[in-house]
Amino acid sequence: MLAAPWILGMGLFTLYPFCASIYYSFTDFSVLQKPVFIGLDNFREISKDPNFWTALTNTIVYAALAIPLGLFVSLVLALLMNGARRGQALYSAVFYLPHLIPATVSAILWMWIFEPQFGLINSALRPICDALNWLRASIDPTLAEKMRQNPALIWSPPAWMGSATWALPGLVLMALWNVGQTAFIYLAKLKDVPHELYEAAEIDGASTWQKIWHVTLPQISPVIFFNVIMGIISAFQVFAEPYIMTLGGPGNATFFLPQFIYESAFRDMHMGYASALAWILFMIILALTALAFRLSRGRVHYAGK
Amino acid sequence: MHLSFDAPGEKHYEEVLILLRLGGCAVRVPHFVLLGLGVVFGAGLYLDKPVDLSETPEKITVTYWEKWTGFESEAMRGAVELFNSKKLKNHKGQVIECHYTSITHIENKATLAIAGGEPPDVIGLFSRNTVDFADLGALLPLDDYIRGDDFIKRENYIEVFWDNCQYRGHTWSLPTTPATVALHWNKDLFKAAGLDPDRPPTTLKELEEFAEKLSKKDENGRYIQIGFSPPEPGWWPWAWPIWWDGKYWDPATGRITADHPNNVASFEWLNKFRGYGAEEMLANSKSADSAFDSPQNLFLSGKVAMVLQGVWMANFIRFHNPHLNYGCAPFPAAFDTHGQPVGLADMDTVAIPRGCRHPEEAWAMIKFLNSLEGAEYYCGAKANNGGQGKFTAFKMCSENFLKDHSHPYLQVFIDIAKSPYAKIQPQLPMWYEYEQDMRTAFERSWLGEVSPKKALEDVQGRMQRKYDRIMEVRKVREQK
Numbered sequence: 001m002l003a004a005p006w007i008l009g010m011g012l013f014t015l016y017p018f019c020a021s022i023y024y025s026f027t028d029f030s031v032l033q034k035p036v037f038i039g040l041d042n043f044r045e046i047s048k049d050p051n052f053w054t055a056l057t058n059t060i061v062y063a064a065l066a067i068p069l070g071l072f073v074s075l076v077l078a079l080l081m082n083g084a085r086r087g088q089a090l091y092s093a094v095f096y097l098p099h100l101i102p103a104t105v106s107a108i109l110w111m112w113i114f115e116p117q118f119g120l121i122n123s124a125l126r127p128i129c130d131a132l133n134w135l136r137a138s139i140d141p142t143l144a145e146k147m148r149q150n151p152a153l154i155w156s157p158p159a160w161m162g163s164a165t166w167a168l169p170g171l172v173l174m175a176l177w178n179v180g181q182t183a184f185i186y187l188a189k190l191k192d193v194p195h196e197l198y199e200a201a202e203i204d205g206a207s208t209w210q211k212i213w214h215v216t217l218p219q220i221s222p223v224i225f226f227n228v229i230m231g232i233i234s235a236f237q238v239f240a241e242p243y244i245m246t247l248g249g250p251g252n253a254t255f256f257l258p259q260f261i262y263e264s265a266f267r268d269m270h271m272g273y274a275s276a277l278a279w280i281l282f283m284i285i286l287a288l289t290a291l292a293f294r295l296s297r298g299r300v301h302y303a304g305k
Numbered sequence: 306m307h308l309s310f311d312a313p314g315e316k317h318y319e320e321v322l323i324l325l326r327l328g329g330c331a332v333r334v335p336h337f338v339l340l341g342l343g344v345v346f347g348a349g350l351y352l353d354k355p356v357d358l359s360e361t362p363e364k365i366t367v368t369y370w371e372k373w374t375g376f377e378s379e380a381m382r383g384a385v386e387l388f389n390s391k392k393l394k395n396h397k398g399q400v401i402e403c404h405y406t407s408i409t410h411i412e413n414k415a416t417l418a419i420a421g422g423e424p425p426d427v428i429g430l431f432s433r434n435t436v437d438f439a440d441l442g443a444l445l446p447l448d449d450y451i452r453g454d455d456f457i458k459r460e461n462y463i464e465v466f467w468d469n470c471q472y473r474g475h476t477w478s479l480p481t482t483p484a485t486v487a488l489h490w491n492k493d494l495f496k497a498a499g500l501d502p503d504r505p506p507t508t509l510k511e512l513e514e515f516a517e518k519l520s521k522k523d524e525n526g527r528y529i530q531i532g533f534s535p536p537e538p539g540w541w542p543w544a545w546p547i548w549w550d551g552k553y554w555d556p557a558t559g560r561i562t563a564d565h566p567n568n569v570a571s572f573e574w575l576n577k578f579r580g581y582g583a584e585e586m587l588a589n590s591k592s593a594d595s596a597f598d599s600p601q602n603l604f605l606s607g608k609v610a611m612v613l614q615g616v617w618m619a620n621f622i623r624f625h626n627p628h629l630n631y632g633c634a635p636f637p638a639a640f641d642t643h644g645q646p647v648g649l650a651d652m653d654t655v656a657i658p659r660g661c662r663h664p665e666e667a668w669a670m671i672k673f674l675n676s677l678e679g680a681e682y683y684c685g686a687k688a689n690n691g692g693q694g695k696f697t698a699f700k701m702c703s704e705n706f707l708k709d710h711s712h713p714y715l716q717v718f719i720d721i722a723k724s725p726y727a728k729i730q731p732q733l734p735m736w737y738e739y740e741q742d743m744r745t746a747f748e749r750s751w752l753g754e755v756s757p758k759k760a761l762e763d764v765q766g767r768m769q770r771k772y773d774r775i776m777e778v779r780k781v782r783e784q785k
Contacts, residue, residue, distance in 0.1 A: 028778045031420045032441040036782055045774060050767060051742075115592045116585050130525050147526055151582065154526045162588020164752050250587055251749035266413050268738050269437065 025275035035272065042276035052277070054252050055260040056284075058168065062256065063235035065172045071227055074179035078186030079212070092187070096180035103240035110174045111245050114160035125157035161246050164253040171242055171254060175235075182227050189223040190216070221300045225292070232288050236281065257281050358404065365399040367666045371429035372411040372653070376620070377482075380692045381405065381429075384683040388673045401666045403427075415658065419443045424658035426667035430478065432469055432652045433740075436732045439477040440779075445657040446475040450668045457675055465650045465727045466698040472732055478654035479675045480698035482684055485648045485721040486541070486615045487714075488637075492630040494519055494530070494610040505611075505634040512611070512637055513577060519610040520581055528582050533611045535575040536751065537603055539590040541613075543730075543743030544649045545571040549639040553731045553739070554772075561772055563743070563764040570639065572750045572757030583751055600625040615651075616718040619711070620694040633714035635721055648721035650729045652698065677703060686711045696722065735771045742767060 025042055027035035046052050081091050098106070113120045133155050137144035147153045158166035197215045206214065217224070239258035242248065248255035261281065265274035358366045371381050385405040392400045406425070408414055412434060418424040419438075430438065438444045451457050457479065459467050466480040492502035498518045506512035516532025523529045536542070546553070546568040553568075554561045562568075578586075589603060596602065598621055603609040605626045613636055622629050635646030655674055657667045673679040680697040686709040694712050696702075696719045707715060721727055730736055746760035755763075 028781075030441050031416055032438075032443045033782070036778065036785065038778070038781070045770075048770065050763065111592055114588075116588045133525065151522070151526050151528065151580070156527065159584030159588040161591055162584040162586070164749075164754055246591065249591070249745065249748050251752055251754055252745050255745075263741070266416075267741075268735065269416065269441065 021275040021278060024272050025279050027272045028270075029272040029275075030269040031271055032269065038272070042273050043280075045273065046276055046280065051252070051255070051260060052257075055255050055257045058253070058255055059236055059238070059257045062168060062172065062238060063232065065169070066175045066235050066238075067228070067231040069172065069176060070179050070182065070231055071224065073176050074182035074227070075186055075224075077179065077183040078190055079216070081183070081187055082190045092184065095183055098178045099181045104244060106174070106178070107241045107244035110170075110177075110241070111161065114170055114245075116157070116159045116162060119160075121160070122157040129155045129157055162250060164251050167246055167250060167253045171238070171245070174241060175238075182231075185223055185227060186220060189220045193219040218301050222302055225296050225300045228292055229289055232292065233285060236285050236288075360399070363400060364402055365395060365397075365663060365666055367401060367403045367427060367663050367670055368425040369403050369405050369427040369429070369670060370408045370411060370415070370425040371405065372408065372431075373429075374407055374409065377693050378407045380683040382407075384674065384679055385670075387682055388670060388679070391673075393669055393673075395666055395669070401669050403670050416443070419658045419660060422660050424661050426657065426661040426663045427670050428656055428658050429481065430654050430656055432654055433730055433736050435470060435478050435654060435656070436472050436734055436736065438656070439472045439475070440734050443659055444477045445659050445661075445664055446477060447479065447657070447668070447671075448476055450672075451476055454672065456677075457672065461700060462698050463700055463722050463727075465722060465729050466652050469652065469729045469732070470654060478656035479671055480652045481655050481674055481680070482693050482695050483650065483652040483698045483722060484615045484617060484695055485650050485718045485727060486544075486613055487633045487635055487646075487648060487717055487721060488611060489604060489614045489618060490611045490632050490634075491604070491607060492632055494607060498610075502630070503632065505632060507634075507637055509574060509637050509639055516578065516581075516611065528585070530607070531581050531586065531603075531609050533578060534581070534586045534590065534603065534609045535578055536587045536590040536748075537609055537612050538597055538614065541649060542747035543740045544728075545575060545747070547649055547726075547728045548636055548647050549574075550726075554733060559772065559776065561739075561765055561769040563739075563746075563768055564758065564761040567639075568761055569758050572747065572761065574639070575747075576750060576753075576757065579751065579753065583753065587748065587751060597621070598625075605629060616695050616712065616715070617693070619713065623711070633717045635717065638726070642724075642726050645724045645726050646717075646721045647724065647726040648728075650722055650727040652729070677701070681706050685709060733772065734775050735768065738771060739764070739768050 024035060026037060026039060028038050028041075029035035077095055081088055081095070084091060101109070114122075116122055133147065136155075137147065143153070158170075160166050160170045193216060197219070198211055201211045201215050237258055238256055239262065242254040242256055243259050243262070246254045248259050257277065258281070261274050261277045264270045264277060358368065360366070369385060371378065373381060382405050385403045389402055394400055411429065412431070415424065415428050415430065415434075415438075435444075462480070463483065466483050470476055470478045470480065488505055490505050495502040495515075498515075500515060500518060506515050512533060519530065519532030520528055521530040535545075545551075546565070549567040549571040551567040551571055552562045552565045589608075600606065602621070602625065604612040604614070604618075605622065622631065635648060638647040655671050657664050657671070661667060674683075675698075677697070677699060680699065681703060683692055684695045684697045685692045685706050686694075692711070694710075696715055697706075700723070712718075730740070733739060742764045746757075746764045749755050750757040750760040754760075
């Protein structure tokens, strides 16, 4: 009886929509009209839709960059914080702060940071580019005149959200700003690693890197595994930031599956199609999570075992 | 009495929490927090009383949702107050009162309200919604209401706006605030570049030449002022083919024509401006600091000398840079128009959602919004804060409408609307997707990823499949 409110909420707001979406994925359904059963037509259409393959590719590329980089940066931050003799509380607060900022606010903030003319990043990169251009022109005087005629020859900082090449890496860079929570989880586990293991390793003559590789990483492997699973789930569901910053552009360079699902459902009013897309995304995340579990055997060491 | 096994800190913590003692009871901090929350909640309930929408023998209330905020919303609110002041009555003798609400993301909320069976009586939509909502059975046709009306007929409306409210033989909505777009140019920048400030480019070739003279670089060779930036403001990359007499589909055959040669030619011409910094121009049109309604808008801040913008732009010039010396003229066309201007037309509409409580009274409100008095009120200079600053959808206007209007170039936009070459978006059931795909095609072509032809062929293939699928499903639904 005490669990009844949770069961009721879970049933109404999670289980029912979950099951209903399976049915709707086999229908043509717009919310404004009754669903009409069309079998596998939605899935067939998805397989032929170039936008789906673009969105899937972009999502996979984003995840392939953001997950390992995010894990690496957060681990390095945690190791540095763990080793700090003073100011640990201050560092913890500073690195965790971005996680408290709502996604919409972060997106608008980073739009300013990525602004090609006045943004922070390009304001720092432009003098370096100008210095390199000056050096190139000094070495080859004819290049100076060519650069005056053709500005495309001038080395400039990237246009970030205006560039099909740099927009996605820009989003990955933005994701790295938000690794505070992951670093916190690592830090908590790092403090749990027995000191005796490090002392034993030192006695055996292990270097810093050897201690990290043979003591630290195996000891925190359950937390690494947890962060890998959470990273997969969140990377494949990235939505707010690209939707606000680029709307999937330029030229679909940052068009991800969650945006495709959202637009199919709420812009185009094809709920059935969107449900089918959502189930495909769910199966992809499930498959990757299962793969992670499979690969974790023998690599993740739990204290109880 | 404290138990002996208390930890040393707990006693102090307990003492800190106790704020006062009332007759032996300890009142702690959490009690005050709960009390404070209760006071705030109660005050909120008291101050934000729900509006009384109940029907009485004397009064009937019509709910009206509109999409606008700010001064545009105030103009509509003023029109609703004017309607309410007339105390019109329905056939039962009840006074019709309209309750106005400003709703953001109105398309999504309208969909949910209509699906949930609790829509408003009058809804303000975008022109692109007429086909979608009508196709999905979400709106009531207005034919019977219009049949009995003396003023609301095609002869009194500018054709492009009236025709876009028709779909599959019925009238589903009526216009409120129409708009067209035109070339805006910065006269001071023209003068500084040695051009006649009162003479805009009248051909595309001239526009290219003017743009070259108006573009400036800094000492490092990067552009700091652009003559013309096609990605700015970034709202209608799909519409450029209009100035090339492009075609989006053939209604007779149902064939999508995204890759029409004229459409390709438009994108090829736009690519001539890539040399001024394609990626930077695209990034600038999307960046936060050059937002449309802001003093940093690229045209308002003098970074772009010529821009294609709508009739509403005069309002934002007035707000953010009232000293801007600018002009408006039709954007040059690539084909012979026999002296007629070419332009993109668009509009906002009002409709009656299916399932609303008071459709007859809703029609009374829509009729007022589509009267000369009502429309001139919210479009013109008489309404709150100067109105919406647009023209009306009617062919005629009252004597003082143009005289009192705040827009210095309103006639330019009216002439474009009345031209046979004023084009509005096609009435396709998947237009929203088509529009987005055209935007993607423009960006891919603009950034040099693919040729304009390839970009538009990709749109063609995808949209033809979407259209064919929608037609198949429509047949299945009609058979059931």
